[in-house]
Every structure is written in structure tokens, then in C-alpha cells.
Amino acid sequence: MLVVQKFGGTSVGSVERIRAVARRALLTKRAGHRVVVIVSAMAGETDRLLNLAQQIAPRPDRRELDVLVATGEQVSVALLALAIRAEGGLATSYLGHQVHIHTDSAFSRARIHHVDANTLFTAIGQDQIPVVAGFQGIDDEGNITTLGRGGSDTSAVAVAAALHADVCEIFTDVDGVYTADPAICPDARKIARISYEEMLELASLGAKVLQIRSVEVASKYRVPVHVRSSFNDEEGTMVVGEEAPMEKVVVTGVTLDRKDSRITIRGLPYRAGIQAEVFRPLGSVGIVLDMIVQNPPTAGRMDLSFTLPRADLAQGLELMRKLAGELDAHEVVSDERIAKVSIVGLGMRSHAGVAQRMFDLLAREGVDILMITTSEIRVSCVIDERYGELAVRVLHDGFDVGKHAG
């Protein structure tokens, strides 16, 4: 097998842990596999560097910021290559530009266009363990770029795709993907296999196990991803293409997202293009909206609700109050303490009434549903934050998620 192993910042957070990672990679190698390792910066290093930049420039240039933070992974690959050698293996470190991880030029959030596998194949052919810097790439002009927080996951999957690896192992500080947050839901169980589509929905809903972009890349190139703990040898969760047996499960996971707040504009005069007028000022200051709900207009007026990150609420409210005055809306109200609870599952495609059952389960516990959005394999409800954990437990139990898991 050709195995790509990715270790995050916590896994390489100290000299001792780097040694442990080296031993783990060598164990895989000595079991007869070909191994490529991707690493993040040592835990805390990226923040240390960003803090230095912040002291010098409150709004630092993004190209230079990428040059700065890319050193974090460079330190990790050199130390890990040294550690593998110290344990008796052969290892060579590679930076983004050395293995041609080509990206666009969107500094600090670049997207990978292409990875050249030749250098890595040559190293593997020489019995080496190539140790590749995650998170970083190079654009067409030779500038260093970085992929955004969690970008090393994407580096790992992209390298695995380029090498046609048999599996991309993501070692992390949790031991897999769970049906719900075990801290909230004692019945939550580790999911043995999950589809890319479901993982995407879970990732975008606040299960922070994998960077969303990495799941997209894995799905596009059909790279099997194994999310597992760096602290033990247990099997974690396999993220794979859709398979027939999965269909049996209706709901694969329940998630809770408590980062958002809500603004409602009441009595907004209805006319064509009014939505664009409302959202333009928010977009122009970089506020990203999540859910948007609009009631059908009555007597020429309507209510418009949307959710936005809590950190942006004050600024959003100010903009909307100003706008409401200009547009002659009735009032603007906000709710800082909302939560979004979601159920995700491929099985929803073939099961009718899943959303209805979700509403019933919540209603039975007296949980008011404030907003609803759905996708083909997901239903999300915005509720009062106080009922967030209760809602997760009720849905997890009501859909038998813990029992079906695996």
C-alpha cells in the first residue's frame, strides 16, 4: 500500500511527540508500506508568528504573512525528517515549492491547482519517507502561498490524490467522526464509514475534524480518508465514496453550531431587488451570512431574517438599522443566542418525512423552531441556544443514530 499520513500541530507539538510521529511512520514503513508524511506547524507556532506580524502591522500584507507563517511547517518537516533518521529510517523534507504544490495567488486562503508527484515518487523509490510541509504551496510567480487554517488536511489529500495513494490517514486529537458531540450526547458513537457528501455537511456544520476543502478534494479524486487518533492505534472513521450499505441509515450524524446570531428586519417594503440592497452593505464589510429566510410579502411588506457570526452582530445591526431607516422598514431586531441543530444523512434522499419527524421530535420537547433550511441530505433548524444540547440528544435518540452507527 501507498499511505499518506498527515499529522496536525498537536501531534508534532513537542520534541517528544515528533519522535512518536517518526516511530509511527517507520512502523507503517516497516510493515511493508510506502509512506509519505505531511505535517503542520508545531502547536502554537502559527499563533506566535501571527502575533509578531500583528505587533509590526495591524493589517499585515497577505503575501508577507504567508512567507512568515510558512516557516512553521518548514521547521516541522526538518525536525521530523531528523527524527525519522535518528530512529534509523531514511527521510527527506520537502517544502511546497520543492514538490510543486501549485496554487492560485489568493494569499492566506489559496487553493491547490496541481501537485507534481515526480519528486515524491523518486524519493519513495529510493526507500525514503518524504516529509512534506502541509499548508503551503507556490503560485505561478514563485510566491509562497498558504491554504488557510486546517490547510494541511487539504495538502495531505491533494498529495494522496497526485500519488494515487491507497489511503490518506489524518491523525488528529480525536479518534474519529462521531454521530454527535460525545460531550453533549453520551450515546454518541464513532462512525466507522461515512460518505464524502455526509462528511462535507458535517464539516460545514461545525464538526471540526477535517477542513471542508480537504473533503471536497478527497471526493473529487476519490481518495479514501481515514480520520484517526495520533495517540492510539484504533481504527477511526473511513471517509469514502457512497456505498450501497450506507443507505440503510437515515441520519448519520447530528451537529450543533453555536457561533451564529440572527438579525430580523420587519416590515420591509417589498420590491424587486430589495434583497440585494439589504445584503450589499454587509458584503462590502466582509460579513458572511449563513441562513437567509424570507416570508412571502403581505400588503407590500415582508420580514427578512438571516444569521451571521456573533462577532459581526454589532456591526451588522448598525448597518441594518441605518438601512431600515433609509428603506422605511418597521423595525430591526436581533437575537445573539441562537443555535443551529442539524441532522445529516445520505438516507434522507430515499426516506420521506425525515424533516417532519425532526420538527415533531423538537416540538414534543417544547423547542421552538425559529428558522429552517434544508439540503438533499441535511435539515437544519435554528433554535434558542438554551435548548441546543437538549435538541441534539432528542434527535440523536429519536433517529436511533447511536444504534445505526457504523
Added chain:
Amino acid sequence: MLVVQKFGGTSVGSVERIRAVARRALLTKRAGHRVVVIVSAMAGETDRLLNLAQQIAPRPDRRELDVLVATGEQVSVALLALAIRAEGGLATSYLGHQVHIHTDSAFSRARIHHVDANTLFTAIGQDQIPVVAGFQGIDDEGNITTLGRGGSDTSAVAVAAALHADVCEIFTDVDGVYTADPAICPDARKIARISYEEMLELASLGAKVLQIRSVEVASKYRVPVHVRSSFNDEEGTMVVGEEAPMEKVVVTGVTLDRKDSRITIRGLPYRAGIQAEVFRPLGSVGIVLDMIVQNPPTAGRMDLSFTLPRADLAQGLELMRKLAGELDAHEVVSDERIAKVSIVGLGMRSHAGVAQRMFDLLAREGVDILMITTSEIRVSCVIDERYGELAVRVLHDGFDVGKHAG
């Protein structure tokens, strides 16, 4: 003018100092010059990184070590570029591989073959201040290399040569090159102009102002080098090609080197090739000798003396005692506390009796001379370390060095 400015680790040792460097570069720019800046790693950073490597591997692989320590300069260039931008200037950072500082593959002590000036000229043409990482380069295979301690001086001079810069300013924590160490010799004076040849002798004799290699490169490409303080605006020392007026001075500087120790093998049987037999075991463990003195053989036996770094004395003695037994030499003695005092000056070429006068001056003070070596523009004497400072003052005074300076 096109000015290359190099700032060492102390000059960029903190956020505050990086800001000061940014202001200095911008001041030069705003005075109408084109400016390229070379920087070292922040003071202490290289040692921190080497310490990490040491914890992982007692004898770290040199390629990986270079990948590791090269991050120090990468952090500096990014922060300085941010600082110049924060002060209202235009700046872009460049790493060794981005400005094609091509070197051989001698990791940790690579030599620069070639610098491609195109990228830098383009940036300068866009009114930018390019900020280039010192100390690092790239070999033909794309591996990161470093130039050895003090290598940023050489980076700066090599970049200045490639750009045909008018001057390469080396900013450091001293304000120039002195006729002798002012701490030893109160009469010591800053030298206004010195030739490459003299600077080479001074650099190799322990005046740690410039890396020797940088002076060689400056001399080869005739780059005027200005050694000056990063803490004030005073003129420092210009290191330039040989000029007629300099000939007036016989001795340009007096140096003292207290790093070495001495081993003497007495009664070594003389035969062809015996020296190679003696020095082979030392070379094989990497001990570098400085001075070697051999007396003419008497009755088939001779004495052989050499100096070596004090840190290597114990190992060197052990090897020589073993060898003396095998070769049937009479005895091996050592002296840990020696000093080498030297006078340097282009004027020696045209003045007879300079060495004789040195011996006289030392003899008058009762300083025994243990070993002597000379070059065309230098005379060095090994003496008891206790008399080192006295010898410097006597020679500085006796040759009127302080008065001629400048």
C-alpha cells in the same frame, strides 16, 4: 546610487529594532537611492532552532539542518517587509530560491556560485525595496542550503556584486574596523579605509566584523563594502580596492586571537612523509590546525609544534600521545594558554625590517615568542596568553598605528 544594506541578527533582534531598520532603509530610499536589504535571523533564533535539532538528533543530517535554520531568515524578511510597508514604503521579501542564489551542495557551509539579478532589478524598477533572506541559497537540485555562520555578509556582497551596486553597507553592532580592539588598546582608532587584502588578514585573525568569505567575494568583484553601526549614522570603515595613499601606512591593524592551544611533539624520528602520518589522525576527526612549525632535524629527530582550537586540545592530545608511542617519539607536551598576536598592513610589502621591529618591541617587554608565521602583509607571533594584551598595546604604540589610522 544603488545601495545594498545588510542588517545582522542583533539589528533585527526585536519588533522595535525591525521597525528601526525599516525606517533606516526608507530614509536611504527617500534620499533618492535605490535600496536592497539583506537580513539575518533575529538574534537567538538560529540557536533556538539548532537546540531543537540537537534534542532530536545529536548528529543531525546537514541537509535537514539547513531546511530548519533557513526559517530564521525567512521570518526576518517577512517581518521587515511588513515593517517597511507599515512605514508607508513598498517592500517585497525574497528567499534564496526566489532570487536564485545558487550555491554548491555543501550543506551548512555552501558557497555561492551565482545570483540572478533579474527578479531584484524588476522589483527595484517597481519602486520596491526588495528584502532578501541572507545566509541561504539553493543548490542545483533545489535543496535549501546555508552559507555558515556570518553567511549573510556574503549574501549581501554577492547580491551587491550581481546588481553592480555602488556600495554594500554592512550594519553591525560595532561602528567600524579598528586598528586594535579598543577594549585592550585605548589608543585604537577606527580605520576610515582599508584594502580587501588587509581586511582578509584581519578577519581571519579574529576581528569578527566581517565573514572572511564575504571579503573574498567583495575583493573578487570589487564591491565597496561599508562596515558601520546600526545604532548611529556615523561613517564606519570602507573596505575597498588597494589605493596608492594607503601605502604610507606600514601597519594597519594589530589583532589578538586567544582561541587556540598548542601541542609539541619532541624527538620525533625524522623520515620522509612523517608529517602526513602525524596530521592524518587529526584531520580524520575534523580537527583544523592553524600554525605548524617544524625545527630542522638533529641526529635524525626533530620537534614538531602546531596550534589547534582549545576545544579540540583534549582529543588532539590523546591522538598524539597514542601516535608518539607508535612512532617512538620522546614526548608530547601541550600549552592551553597561548595567544597569537599579529600585525597586518599592505605597507609591509615595501618596508623592510617590519618583522624584526616586531620581535624587538616584544623582546623589550620581555615577551617570549613561541612560534612565528608570516605572509606578505602579516606577521603573527604565538606568545604566552598572559602577555597578549600587553603585546597588542606595545605593537600598536611601537608602529604608531593609532596615529596613522584613516
